[in-house]
Amino acid sequence: MNSQRTFDVAVIGAGVFGAWTAWHLAKRGKRVVLIDAYGVAHSRASSGGETRIIRMGYGADEIYTRWSQRSLVQWKELFAARTQEALFQETGVLWLSGGDDARFRQTVATLTRCGVPFEQIDVKALEKRFPQIGFDGITAGLLEPHSGALMARRAVAAVVEEAIRLGAEYRCAQVLRPPGSGRANEVATNHGENIAAGQFVFACGPWLGKVFPDVLGARIFPSRQEVFFFGVPAGDGRFAPPALPTFLFQGDESYGMPDLETRGLKIALDRHGERIDPDTQSRIVSASAIEEIRHYVARRFPALRDAPIVETRVCQYENTSSGDFLIDRHPGMENVWFVGGGSGHGFKHGPAVGEYVTGRILDRIEPEPRFSLATKARTQNRAVF
Numbered sequence: 310m311n312s313q314r315t316f317d318v319a320v321i322g323a324g325v326f327g328a329w330t331a332w333h334l335a336k337r338g339k340r341v342v343l344i345d346a347y348g349v350a351h352s353r354a355s356s357g358g359e360t361r362i363i364r365m366g367y368g369a370d371e372i373y374t375r376w377s378q379r380s381l382v383q384w385k386e387l388f389a390a391r392t393q394e395a396l397f398q399e400t401g402v403l404w405l406s407g408g409d410d411a412r413f414r415q416t417v418a419t420l421t422r423c424g425v426p427f428e429q430i431d432v433k434a435l436e437k438r439f440p441q442i443g444f445d446g447i448t449a450g451l452l453e454p455h456s457g458a459l460m461a462r463r464a465v466a467a468v469v470e471e472a473i474r475l476g477a478e479y480r481c482a483q484v485l486r487p488p489g490s491g492r493a494n495e496v497a498t499n500h501g502e503n504i505a506a507g508q509f510v511f512a513c514g515p516w517l518g519k520v521f522p523d524v525l526g527a528r529i530f531p532s533r534q535e536v537f538f539f540g541v542p543a544g545d546g547r548f549a550p551p552a553l554p555t556f557l558f559q560g561d562e563s564y565g566m567p568d569l570e571t572r573g574l575k576i577a578l579d580r581h582g583e584r585i586d587p588d589t590q591s592r593i594v595s596a597s598a599i600e601e602i603r604h605y606v607a608r609r610f611p612a613l614r615d616a617p618i619v620e621t622r623v624c625q626y627e628n629t630s631s632g633d634f635l636i637d638r639h640p641g642m643e644n645v646w647f648v649g650g651g652s653g654h655g656f657k658h659g660p661a662v663g664e665y666v667t668g669r670i671l672d673r674i675e676p677e678p679r680f681s682l683a684t685k686a687r688t689q690n691r692a693v694f
């Protein structure tokens with residue numbers, strides 16, 4: 310089967326980056342087709358989780374603070390146009406730090422510079438306000454009252470619906486790597502269809518290295534990440550908002566969310582797990598991770614020491630060497646773009662990523678060096694958190 314239609318842009322991948330890219334391009338009046346191998350924010354996608362944190366704190370990495378500010382505005386605008394669901398929950402985000410923490414001080418400086426409201430809380434006040442948390446080793450807290458959680462997979466579905474409303478087309482098919490070099494005129498799908506377009510944006514998240522093994526196979530590091538939900542005691546409001554905000558224990562490399570939509574307290578370690586294949590990795594949590602997280606929950610949320618694990622999820626980060634995004638042209642194909650490398654923190658930035666990609670394609674805006682392919686090494690040295 311051959312498609313006669315020529316699109317301005319074909320966006321491959323309907324995770325958060327591809328969805329927002331399609332939305333921005335459609336908003337600018339471009340003919341867009343959005344294609345995904347498995348569906349919108351499906352269970353194997355990095356965007357397929359129930360919830361993702363949106364916070365402004367990024368240490369000294371002001372670019373991500375500003376992109377997060379810009380993105381929250383756009384998320385809220387998009388949700389406001391749809392009345393049905395609360396897809397952003399303003400739980401507040403509580404940072405907890407122990408010892409002499411340079412990153413914590415940098416976050417304070419950056420948030421101040423960027424005009425982000427926040428409150429610094431000493432340990433005595435933390436213990437009084439959040440008696441359900443175990444604060445051993447914690448010396449300071451910082452609360453972003455207007456940050457919170459995005460209901461991730463449903464939020465991406467909402468973006469795709471809005472992109473379609475603006476005129477984008479959506480298809481479910483696997484796109485094959487464009488052959489040759491120079492300029493791509495079309496891509497083929499595993500259905501035998503050819504899709505012609507002026508530009509091709511590959512927003513394939515953890516699959517980028519599989520689609521472009523020669524250029525990206527050694528530059529995208531998909532890592533296994535295990536997530537747990539602990540059931541809260543019956544009738545106990547201490548683990549739901551507003552009693553408990555979204556939280557990040559910087560020194561422990563852990564994060565989590567309060568009991569949202571009665572799914573239980575979400576908690577996970579932010580450390581990179583083993584390298585995986587996103588098509589085939591097991592989505593069942595490991596016994597060793599269960600043991601580790603139980604031990605950890607007993608320390609930080611003592612009342613949940615014996616709480617049942619009511620849900621689990623296994624996902625993957627799609628890390629670059631530094632944690633900076635990858636948004637750049639294919640080195641050998643002038644109209645083929647890579648968009649990915651969310652590196653465990655990309656979800657919140659979907660709107661700003663889509664806007665930037667659109668600006669690069671339509672307005673030829675100045676490229677941000679941190680997002681270039683040239684800065685992506687073949688060994689990992691995480692610098693952005």
Ligand SMILES: Cc1cc2nc3c(=O)[nH]c(=O)nc-3n(C[C@H](O)[C@H](O)[C@H](O)COP(=O)(O)OP(=O)(O)OC[C@H]3O[C@@H](n4cnc5c(N)ncnc54)[C@H](O)[C@@H]3O)c2cc1C
Nearest residue numbers: 322324325326346355356362484514624651654655656657
């Ligand atoms: C456990 C976990 C917790 C996280 N927590 C946070 C958080 O709190 N806050 C935050 O901001 N970020 C967080 N992140 C990171 C964030 O979720 C990701 O950075 C983001 O979702 C990446 O989106 P993406 O669109 O690049 O990739 P994906 O969502 O994986 O989308 C890529 C899509 O491309 C499609 N695709 C691939 N190859 C092809 C092909 N050949 N043809 C057609 N389609 C194809 C796939 O099917 C997939 O749907 C977390 C990630 C994980 C795993």
